[in-house]
Amino acid sequence: MPRRYAEIYPSLPLLNSDASEHVSAAALMSLRYFQAAPDSMPEDVFAEHHVLLNLQTEPHRVQNRRDGEMHDFIFRKDDIIVTPAGMRSGWRWFATSDVIVVTLDPERVAQFAQREMGLLLDPQQFRDLPLFTDPDLCTAGVMLRDALETGDVTSGVMFEAMSRVFLVKLLQRYGQERPEPVRRSTGFTSAHYRRVLAYIRARLDQTISVEALATEAGMSPSHFSRLFKETLGSTPMQYVMAYRIEQAMEMMTDPALSLGEIALACGFADQAHFSRSFKQVTGETPRRYRRTQTA
Known part of the structure; x- marks a missing residue:
């Protein structure tokens, strides 16, 4: 049975939207912010989409195994990797990380795309999305993170608002619509x-x-x-x-x-x-x- 990413993180996050009493349980997404020493995460299959936003200013080596294929690369600031739900994935990083991890429930994403954006998403969403660089999307992620730091009732309002902004940007740029039928x-x-x-x-x-x-x-x-x-x-x-x-x-x-x-x-x-x-x-x-x- 697919697990949640949070179940196998090797260290505790500095910020966690799930732990905030002011963020609604019906939020569109969960956010965790990490500054973790070099470590690894075992391969597993997960029930959520996983969006990793790199804030580390110094380039560093990262390995990511996806569905049996090893990717060994240099991770640079504002680089993003999306791992779709259902894909077997594992990680190793060789320097202290500075990352925002956004997890998305596929059903909620599909409903948001339908109701708010008029998009019918391909069920294979994000599977073919490689490592890419997007400073604007990373900035939206930082604004999400910063909304949690206030820790008061306004943080929930801001987080909810910014989660919609983040998701619209992600889907507008990288969301894949269902393919048109042959006929x-x-x-x-x-x-x-x-x-x-x-x-x-x-x-x-x-x-x-x-x-x-x-x-x-x-x-x-x-x-x-x-x-x-x-x-x-x-x-x-x-x-x-x-x-x-x-x-x-x-x-x-x-x-x-x-x-x-x-x-x-x-x-x-x-x-x-x-x-x-x-x-x-x-x-x-x-x-x-x-x-x-x-x-």
């Missing part, structure tokens, strides 16, 4: 998805039907429904409901908005309909969820 008529493409998502966003407070979504994608309702479920793992209406609930969750962070206002803005008939649907999807009422978020 366009046989597949649900990223272009189809972006049109459907834009339609849902623009009409969130209205009734949305499968027929309307299918028309937006240029397909018959039955063909659209089948391809949509094959691609995204849920029916179109299940997706719309989940999207309404997600948007309601975001709106509930604004204390000025009543649950009734949120219900109507997200396309529910009334607050009672919203409460029933919310509990069905999340297992708790909107009122209880809101209390836990503001406690």
Whole structure:
């Protein structure tokens, strides 16, 4: 069974977002900051994507074995290595490290890409991404790290905001979309998805039907429904409901908005309909969820 990277680190991090009481457990990512003496990590297969950002100003030798192939190289400042979930990987470094390690849950990354960026990511995400240099992405990582150092309630807010910035930069530059089908008529493409998502966003407070979504994608309702479920793992209406609930969750962070206002803005008939649907999807009422978020 794939493990988490944190289970085999040879030393304790100087900073760890998982240990911060002010960073939400539902954060998009985890961050750890290390300055570790020369050491190694055994080969293993992990359940998360692993983004290693090098801050060390002095070039130094690093070995990284990936799926049985050894890579022996000089690691320079602002170099980045991404190890995708499911790839067997091991490390050895020959000088004191100064690195930020960002771990990403593949499912959350895919959901973020879909809902926030209109991207359908290739399931083989990051597998062919070699060592690369990106000072801007490293700077975004440093801002993530620095958000943790304050240790107060503002650190959680900043970390959440900067995690979105970091992930958008990573996916915009290096995210791989699902390949287009050989015959366009046989597949649900990223272009189809972006049109459907834009339609849902623009009409969130209205009734949305499968027929309307299918028309937006240029397909018959039955063909659209089948391809949509094959691609995204849920029916179109299940997706719309989940999207309404997600948007309601975001709106509930604004204390000025009543649950009734949120219900109507997200396309529910009334607050009672919203409460029933919310509990069905999340297992708790909107009122209880809101209390836990503001406690």
